[in-house]
Amino acid sequence: MTSALRPLIVAMCFAAPAGADQLRWDTFNGNLANTKFADVDTFTPANVAELERVWEVHTGDVSDGSGDLPETVWSATPIYANETLYLGTPFYRILALDPATGAERWSYDSKSALEALTQPALKNRGVAYWESGQTGPCEKRVYLGTMDAELHAVDADTGELCADFAQGGVLNVNQWNTVNDKFPFSLLQPPTVVGDTLMLGWAGNDWAYSVAPPGNLMAIDARTGTLNWDLSFIPDALIPVTGTANIWTSMSADPELGLVYVPVSSPSPNYWGGNRTDPIPLATSVTAVDVETGEVRWSQQIVRHDIWDYDTPSAATLVDIERDGQTIPALVQTTKMGFIFVLNRETGEPIFPIEDRPVPASDAEGEVAAPTQPFVLTPPPTNDPFKMPAVWWLADALSFGQCSREREQYRYEGIYTPPSVQGTFLFPGTAGANNWGGAAVDPRTGILYLNSMRVVQIIRLIPREEYEQIDGGSGNEAGFYPQEGAPYGIELREWRNDLGLPCWEPPYGTFSAYDLSTGERLYEVPFGLSQQWGFYGLSDWGSPTLGGPVVTAGGIVFIGASMDARVRALDAATGAELWSDLVEAPSVAIPAVYTHQGVDYVVFVAGGNSILKPQVSDQVVAYRLGQP
Amino acid sequence: MMKSFIPVIVLGAVGCALSAYAYLSNDTGVAGTPGALLALIGAAAVTVGSVIAALTALGRPLFFLLAFLIALAAVLTALAAFFLMQYGLTVVMALAFVGLLVAVLLPAPQRRLI
Numbered sequence: 001m002t003s004a005l006r007p008l009i010v011a012m013c014f015a016a017p018a019g020a021d022q023l024r025w026d027t028f029n030g031n032l033a034n035t036k037f038a039d040v041d042t043f044t045p046a047n048v049a050e051l052e053r054v055w056e057v058h059t060g061d062v063s064d065g066s067g068d069l070p071e072t073v074w075s076a077t078p079i080y081a082n083e084t085l086y087l088g089t090p091f092y093r094i095l096a097l098d099p100a101t102g103a104e105r106w107s108y109d110s111k112s113a114l115e116a117l118t119q120p121a122l123k124n125r126g127v128a129y130w131e132s133g134q135t136g137p138c139e140k141r142v143y144l145g146t147m148d149a150e151l152h153a154v155d156a157d158t159g160e161l162c163a164d165f166a167q168g169g170v171l172n173v174n175q176w177n178t179v180n181d182k183f184p185f186s187l188l189q190p191p192t193v194v195g196d197t198l199m200l201g202w203a204g205n206d207w208a209y210s211v212a213p214p215g216n217l218m219a220i221d222a223r224t225g226t227l228n229w230d231l232s233f234i235p236d237a238l239i240p241v242t243g244t245a246n247i248w249t250s251m252s253a254d255p256e257l258g259l260v261y262v263p264v265s266s267p268s269p270n271y272w273g274g275n276r277t278d279p280i281p282l283a284t285s286v287t288a289v290d291v292e293t294g295e296v297r298w299s300q301q302i303v304r305h306d307i308w309d310y311d312t313p314s315a316a317t318l319v320d321i322e323r324d325g326q327t328i329p330a331l332v333q334t335t336k337m338g339f340i341f342v343l344n345r346e347t348g349e350p351i352f353p354i355e356d357r358p359v360p361a362s363d364a365e366g367e368v369a370a371p372t373q374p375f376v377l378t379p380p381p382t383n384d385p386f387k388m389p390a391v392w393w394l395a396d397a398l399s400f401g402q403c404s405r406e407r408e409q410y411r412y413e414g415i416y417t418p419p420s421v422q423g424t425f426l427f428p429g430t431a432g433a434n435n436w437g438g439a440a441v442d443p444r445t446g447i448l449y450l451n452s453m454r455v456v457q458i459i460r461l462i463p464r465e466e467y468e469q470i471d472g473g474s475g476n477e478a479g480f481y482p483q484e485g486a487p488y489g490i491e492l493r494e495w496r497n498d499l500g501l502p503c504w505e506p507p508y509g510t511f512s513a514y515d516l517s518t519g520e521r522l523y524e525v526p527f528g529l530s531q532q533w534g535f536y537g538l539s540d541w542g543s544p545t546l547g548g549p550v551v552t553a554g555g556i557v558f559i560g561a562s563m564d565a566r567v568r569a570l571d572a573a574t575g576a577e578l579w580s581d582l583v584e585a586p587s588v589a590i591p592a593v594y595t596h597q598g599v600d601y602v603v604f605v606a607g608g609n610s611i612l613k614p615q616v617s618d619q620v621v622a623y624r625l626g627q628p
Numbered sequence: 629m630m631k632s633f634i635p636v637i638v639l640g641a642v643g644c645a646l647s648a649y650a651y652l653s654n655d656t657g658v659a660g661t662p663g664a665l666l667a668l669i670g671a672a673a674v675t676v677g678s679v680i681a682a683l684t685a686l687g688r689p690l691f692f693l694l695a696f697l698i699a700l701a702a703v704l705t706a707l708a709a710f711f712l713m714q715y716g717l718t719v720v721m722a723l724a725f726v727g728l729l730v731a732v733l734l735p736a737p738q739r740r741l742i
Contacts (some may be wrong), residue, residue, distance in 0.1 A: 565657055
C-alpha cells in the first residue's frame with residue numbers, strides 16, 4: 001500500500017462514522033483504534049459554552065456501601081449503535097435508551113450476585129456491541145460481563161437473551177478457570193469486538209495471592225460463544241509459583257493488520273517477586289496478537305519484573321504519524337509510570353528511543369529487582385521519573401513538620417525504587433500517572449491529548465508474622481494486602497499528614513498535548529479541582545483523574561475524570577477550560593460523542609470511584625448545543 | 629432589644645438556609661461533606677450570637693467579646709464558603725460581617741434601645 005493511501009484507509013477503518021452524518025460510538029474507546037476522536041465539528045471553542053443539558057437518567061443501580069451491598073464503581077462508556085444508547089451498570093444490568101431523550105427502550109437484568117468477589121466494589125465499565133451485517137433476531141447483540149464470570153449476550157433490539165450463544169445466551173467463562181483458581185474471572189471490562197470475535201480478558205485480586213490464575217486472552221466466537229483460542233502470558237514453568245499477568249482493561253485492534261494490541265498486567269503478587277525471579281517477558285507489556293491464530297507477533301515489555309503493580313493500564317492508541325516525510329503506522333501506549341511508548345504497530349520497533357537505565361536494587365528477602373528498566377524520555381513523561389514532588393510547605397507547617405520527617409524516613413531513589421520494609425515512596429502511585437482512560441488523538445494532526453495524575457503513595461512490606469497480627473482491610477488501591485504465599489504482606493497508603501492533607505506539593509493532576517511527529521509536549525496545564533472535606537483546592541493545584549478524554553474535529557476536548565465532579569470542555573489548542581457542569585459524582589469514565597438524527601450529543605456517566613473520593617451516583621447526563 | 633442587630637440576624641438566618649441547602653442538596657457539589665456542615669455551624673453561630681447580642685444586656689467587655697466571636701464566625705464561614713464554591717453564602721456572610729461592624733460601632737444611645 002502506498003503511504004499516501006494508508007492514512008485514508010486507516011481513517012476509514014478506525015475513525016470513520018458508519019454513515020455520512022451518523023457518528024457511531026460503538027466501542028469502549030469510541031473506535032477500535034482507541035483514538036477517542038469524534039469526527040464532528042459542531043462543537044467549537046466559540047460555541048461550546050452554549051452546551052445545554054438535554055436529558056439525564058438515574059439508573060437506580062448505585063450503592064455507597066453503607067447498606068447490605070458493596071459500594072459501586074461505575075465507569076461505563078455509553079455505547080451508541082443501532083440508533084440506541086447502551087449502558088452496562090454496576091448491578092450488572094443493560095439499559096437501552098433513546099439517544100435523544102434518555103427514555104428507556106428496554107432493560108436486561110443478568111441477576112448476577114451483587115457481591116464484591118474479586119474487587120472491593122461492584123464495578124462495571126459498560127457493554128460491548130456486535131452486529132453480523134444480516135437482519136433478524138440476534139444479528140445485533142449487546143454483551144455484558146459480570147463479577148461472577150458470566151458473559152451475557154442479548155438481542156440489541158429487544159434485550160432478549162440470544163439462545164444460540166453458549167448456554168441459552170450466557171457463557172460461563174469460569175469453565176476455563178482451571179489453574180490456580182483462587183478467584184473467579186471477573187468480567188468488569190466489556191470484551192473488545194474485532195470482526196466476529198470477542199477478545200476477552202478478566203480481573204482478579206492479584207494483590208491477595210502469590211499463586212493465582214495465570215492471565216490469558218480468550219478469543220470467543222461472537223455468535224456461538226465458542227472459545228476459538230486462548231493465550232497465556234505466564235511461561236508454563238512458572239505457573240505453579242505465580243499467576244495473573246491478566247488483561248483487565250480495554251484493547252485496541254488494527255483489522256487491516258489482523259492484530260489486537262493487548263495491555264498485559266503484572267504477575268502476582270503485585271509488590272514482591274521473589275517467587276518469580278525468572279523472566280516473564282509478556283508480563284506488564286503491550287503485546288500484538290494475531291486475531292485469527294492467537295500467535296504473538298511482537299511484544300514490548302514496559303516494566304521488567306514488575307513489583308509496583310504498574311500494569312499496562314489502557315488500550316494502546318493507534319494512529320499514523322508523519323516523520324521524516326514518511327507515514328508510520330504507530331501505536332502509543334500510555335502507562336502508569338507516565339512514560340509514553342511510541343512504537344511501530346506493525347513491528348513493535350520504537351519510534352522514539354527506549355533507553356535501558358540502571359535502577360535501585362531491592363533489600364527485601366528473596367527479592368531480585370531487575371537491574372535496569374526501560375525509560376522513554378521523548379515524548380516527555382507526564383511525571384518526572386527521577387524526582388518525586390517536593391514536600392508541600394502548607395501541609396508540612398500545619399502538621400508541625402510531619403511531612404518533612406516522613407520524607408527523610410522512607411526510601412526513594414527514583415521511579416523504580418523497590419518496595420521495602422523501611423517503607424518506599426511510590427511515585428506515581430499504584431493507580432498510576434495514567435490509567436485505563438488512556439489518551440485521545442486527533443488522527444488528522446497526530447496530536448495526543450492526555451490527562452494524568454501526580455499522587456505519592458507509601459508502600460511498606462510487612463513481614464508475615466507481623467502482618468498476621470494486623471487487623472486491617474484492603475480498599476480500593478489502598479489499605480492492607482496479604483500477598484499470601486509471600487514472606488510479606490503490604491500496607492499501601494497515600495502520603496498525607498495526620499490532618500489528611502497531601503504532603504507533596506501540587507499540581508495533583510494535569511492535562512497535556514503532545515505532537516507525535518516530533519515528540520514535543522505542546523502544553524501541560526493543571527486540570528480539574530481537588531477536593532477535601534468538601535473544600536476545593538486552587539485551580540493551580542489540579543486534581544487526580546480517572547477516566548479519559550474525547551477530542552472532536554471542532555477542536556474541543558470533552559472530559560470528566562476529575563475529583564470535583566465536573567464535566568468539562570477544553571480548548572484542544574491550549575487546554576483552557578471553556579465550559580463545565582456539575583454532576584452528582586466524579587465522571588470516572590470516557591464520554592461518548594455521537595450524532596443521532598442529525599444532532600450531535602455528548603454523554604457522560606457520573607458513577608464515582610473511591611480512589612478519588614467517596615461519592616457515588618447512577619447519573620447519565622446528555623448535552624447538546626441549544627436550538628438555533 | 630438592639631434593633632441594629634436585626635440585619636445581622638436576618639443575614640445569619642439566610643446563611644443558615646444557604647448552607648443547609650449546600651449540605652443537603654445533591655446539586656451543590658458539597659452535599660454531606662464536613663466542610664458544608666462546618667459552614668452550617670458557622671452561619672448558625674452568627675445567627676445565635678447576634679440574637680444573644682440583641683436581646684441580652686451584657687457588660688461592655690462581654691459585649692465586645694461576643695461581637696468579636698460573631699465577626700470571627702462570619703469571616704471564617706465566608707472563607708469556608710468561598711472554598712466550598714458557595715459564593716452566595718460568601719456574600720451573605722461578608723454582609724453579615726459589615727452589618728455587625730455597623731451595629732457595634734454605632735453610638736451607644738442608638739444601640740441600646742431597651
